[in-house]
Amino acid sequence: MKKNFLFFKKSLFLTALLCLGIIRSAAQDAAPTVESGWRAELGLFYAGASYEQRVASRFSLVGHFDLHPEWGRMVYGNPNMKFGGFVPTFQLEARWYYSGVRPGNSGGYLALRSDLAWNNARLFAAAKYDDYYVVSCGLDAGWGYNLSLGKQWTAFSYIGLGLPKWKFYRSPIVDGWERGGNWNLVLDLGIGYRL
Template sequence: MKQFLFALVLTLSVFKIAAQDASVEKSTFGIQIGFLGIWAHNESKLTNSIALRSELGLDAAIFGENFVGSKSFIMVPAITLEPRWYYNLNKRVDKNRRIDGNSGNFLSIKTTYHPDLVLGSLPNYTVFISDISIIPTWGIRRNVGKHFTYETGIGIGYYHLFEKENVIMPDKNGVALNLHLRLGYRF
């Protein structure tokens, strides 16, 4: 009986230790599309629950003088660095849910830089000014099958416009919103 109890305690201890060692992947690479853009990303492991996401992509914008008048569509390169803390990996493992491909809930600080480069045409009276934004974000990421993912997130933060010569800007700083829904493919 003592041997049985010892084996039971040892087995439960091993499962508990395995659950505590849930970890993000060493490196994962993929592409994502969303309502306003396309992005390629890599997430590299920093600790068992923190990954650094680096992302290159094109953010899209649609704007116009009014809803009836002419509209413009542009794409702007976006460079993003985003440390992500996947805070529920152990809980997902305990419930036999997937964590591959960094599937889980996360908190992050999304830092995005848009250079002074526009793909598309701007009206003559419009000037694009490069900017940087820092947005604390909460989100979820889930896998469907082996390669497909979906991700959503929301956050509110800060942006700063970089001043250009001969452009008068009343507000160089402001409130930035990150609201995204993306579908992706993981390699």
């Protein structure tokens, strides 16, 4: 019973947050077009850079390059946790600013995002792992909001639902693709600096 109540509270909070963002976005004045440009980002789970390219007045394509930390990876057969290094990821995202766009690309948007993580290219890993995953990729759709904090600073949020990830693995016995069994909840919060 208590577990259901906590789930209900979380669902209610996320729904209220989504409705508040949509209402606030709809109330904003529309600017004519999306601005193309670079942005340095510090997110909840990563650091990276992105480039947003205007496609139409309310549509854009965004390319991301990020480094995601692997917080606690277990070496196969060893119960000790080690720092897993930083995994480089590449994302391509199509955005539609449904509320119009304000300076600094501030406003609410709907997005379709694909990602590719190059697991074998970990940087600064504390140990060599018996991990045969080479790359993983996925696709998600969601809602985001950019809030301008001045001329160059931006706060951003994104929540979405992603398909199960595909992973390519290479082992001494066999190579192949493996599909995950679960859908993914994608959450992104952070700040950005327009260059």
